[in-house]
Amino acid sequence: MKEILDRLGLGAVNDGTWIGDTSSAGEAAGLIESVNPATNEVIASVRSTTAAEYEQVVTAAQEAFIAWRAVPAPVRGEAIRNIANGLRKHKDALGCLVSLEMGKIKSEGDGEVQEMIDIADFAVGQSRMMYGRTMHSERPQHRMYEQWHPLGIVGTISAFNFPVAVYAWNSCIAAICGNVNIWKPSPKAPLCGVAVHKIICDTLADMDLPNIFFLINDGSNELAQQFVDDRRINLISFTGSCAIGRKIGERVASRMGKCLLELGGNNAIIVDEYANMDLVVPAIVFGSVGTAGQRCTSTRRIIAHSSRFEELRNALVKAYGQIRIGDPLDPDTLMGPLTDEASVQRVEAACAAVRDTGGEVLCGGERLDGPGHFITPAIAVAENGWDIVQSETFGPILYLISYETLDEAIAMQNGVVQGLSSSIFTDNLQNAEYFLSNGGSDCGIANVNIGTSGAEIGGAFGGEKETGGGREAGSDSWKAYMRRQTNTINWGKDLPLAQGINFDL
Ligand code: UN1
Numbered sequence: 001m002k003e004i005l006d007r008l009g010l011g012a013v014n015d016g017t018w019i020g021d022t023s024s025a026g027e028a029a030g031l032i033e034s035v036n037p038a039t040n041e042v043i044a045s046v047r048s049t050t051a052a053e054y055e056q057v058v059t060a061a062q063e064a065f066i067a068w069r070a071v072p073a074p075v076r077g078e079a080i081r082n083i084a085n086g087l088r089k090h091k092d093a094l095g096c097l098v099s100l101e102m103g104k105i106k107s108e109g110d111g112e113v114q115e116m117i118d119i120a121d122f123a124v125g126q127s128r129m130m131y132g133r134t135m136h137s138e139r140p141q142h143r144m145y146e147q148w149h150p151l152g153i154v155g156t157i158s159a160f161n162f163p164v165a166v167y168a169w170n171s172c173i174a175a176i177c178g179n180v181n182i183w184k185p186s187p188k189a190p191l192c193g194v195a196v197h198k199i200i201c202d203t204l205a206d207m208d209l210p211n212i213f214f215l216i217n218d219g220s221n222e223l224a225q226q227f228v229d230d231r232r233i234n235l236i237s238f239t240g241s242c243a244i245g246r247k248i249g250e251r252v253a254s255r256m257g258k259c260l261l262e263l264g265g266n267n268a269i270i271v272d273e274y275a276n277m278d279l280v281v282p283a284i285v286f287g288s289v290g291t292a293g294q295r296c297t298s299t300r301r302i303i304a305h306s307s308r309f310e311e312l313r314n315a316l317v318k319a320y321g322q323i324r325i326g327d328p329l330d331p332d333t334l335m336g337p338l339t340d341e342a343s344v345q346r347v348e349a350a351c352a353a354v355r356d357t358g359g360e361v362l363c364g365g366e367r368l369d370g371p372g373h374f375i376t377p378a379i380a381v382a383e384n385g386w387d388i389v390q391s392e393t394f395g396p397i398l399y400l401i402s403y404e405t406l407d408e409a410i411a412m413q414n415g416v417v418q419g420l421s422s423s424i425f426t427d428n429l430q431n432a433e434y435f436l437s438n439g440g441s442d443c444g445i446a447n448v449n450i451g452t453s454g455a456e457i458g459g460a461f462g463g464e465k466e467t468g469g470g471r472e473a474g475s476d477s478w479k480a481y482m483r484r485q486t487n488t489i490n491w492g493k494d495l496p497l498a499q500g501i502n503f504d505l
Helices: 002-007 051-068 073-089 091-102 106-126 165-176 190-204 222-229 242-254 277-293 306-320 341-357 406-414 429-436 477-481
Strands: 031-036 041-047 142-150 153-157 180-184 213-215 235-239 258-262 267-271 299-305 360-363 378-381 397-403 421-425 445-448 482-490
Touching: 002 091, 031 091, 031 190, 041 190, 051 153, 051 180, 051 213, 051 222, 073 091, 073 106, 073 165, 073 190, 091 106, 091 190, 106 165, 153 165, 153 222, 165 180, 165 190, 165 235, 165 477, 180 222, 190 213, 222 242, 235 242, 242 258, 267 277, 267 406, 277 299, 277 306, 277 397, 277 421, 299 306, 299 406, 306 360, 306 378, 306 397, 341 360, 341 378, 341 397, 397 406, 406 429, 421 429, 429 445, 477 482
Parallel strands: 153 180, 153 235, 180 213, 235 258, 267 299, 267 421, 299 397, 378 397, 421 445
Antiparallel strands: 031 041, 142 482, 360 378
């Protein structure tokens, strides 16, 4: 453990407030203890940001923005290229820290760092491709075009389950757009926050650039509320639960600020009559057990054709019996702990709710002895309309639901309040295309013969309905971090008015 911290320049107590590579020496508001969910031991602590330190950070960010927006976008991209290279160097150590602090297995911890590298590489290219359109004016000797300008300060509030990758989606894209970033990591993963911030600032040390990365930490949610309500923060990008996202959305809207929400999912996989079971079973197991079911994209429901139900149920129960649960840093482990005791209790409560509603828990839902927050992954036979199936339990519980017609399956898949990710497994072209058509899945992500989780950064990531509507990462998500300006230039000697209006004096 100490070795991992040493490799990332972390100590037993770490500063939590950073203006570029300078940490604040102010009196801390308290310590946030980072707890290893596999052992329940404190790994190290991070100092909370005080109200005075917060003011210093925002003031410095405002000044930095003035300088950074003047830096040409491709030069901003050069900075991100350095960050990508720095992350490559620290991939193993940072992957270990993600695993240690969050509890996902090392391979997934490394995957998260890879996702940071991928988005950084993407952002380098994007820095030369922030295109605006030109339009034909209706007036003679007039030219119209649009251009994209940075917003200012982007505030990212990230979640414990993806403590580093989702921040990189936001910060790398925001930075090439000309924004500065203030990051508030989850109080459950503050060490990841400090480690990533330090790597980023180290990689930029030799470039003569303004400080564009800022870090704040808050163990309570007092400072977070101030952050959300602060008119100087031009965009709040929040990843987390629908319940908190709704409150944040309302607060930011009330000050007419911009908000990017990436909230919960109740993701389903449809398995039809033509599905290839060799693909279905591993995809479902990765989707539901990967990250111990704590991804927003985790597979929560399987909607299987009645003719395949029995076969699938048996195959899944068998596969679940082979899941190796334990130390997430052990390369043999497939599933680590849940983040805390409350999460274990929520999975137990979900199993109890299934039984109370008349369903059957086929396997799992049993906590393992010891100090860590381990539970066996559960499969339950259920119905889509049940309250427990309708709500997102952020852990490894999977509901099996049977269907007769594809229309019925799609209606069930869409019949939840969230709209993040969805899949169909089929070798039938008509069924696949129907699922992807505008009468099919209503989610932001819809896949064929691929599970619900593990999206690549090249696409826009996010979902509809109570998932919040935001889009992050690839495609044209960069537009969320910019303001659009329409410009009309009259290069003639007359002043014709649009719509043919006469207004002669
Ligand atoms: C999240 O759980 O908040 O698609 C993000 C995936 C990952 C990102 C998940 N690339 O599962």
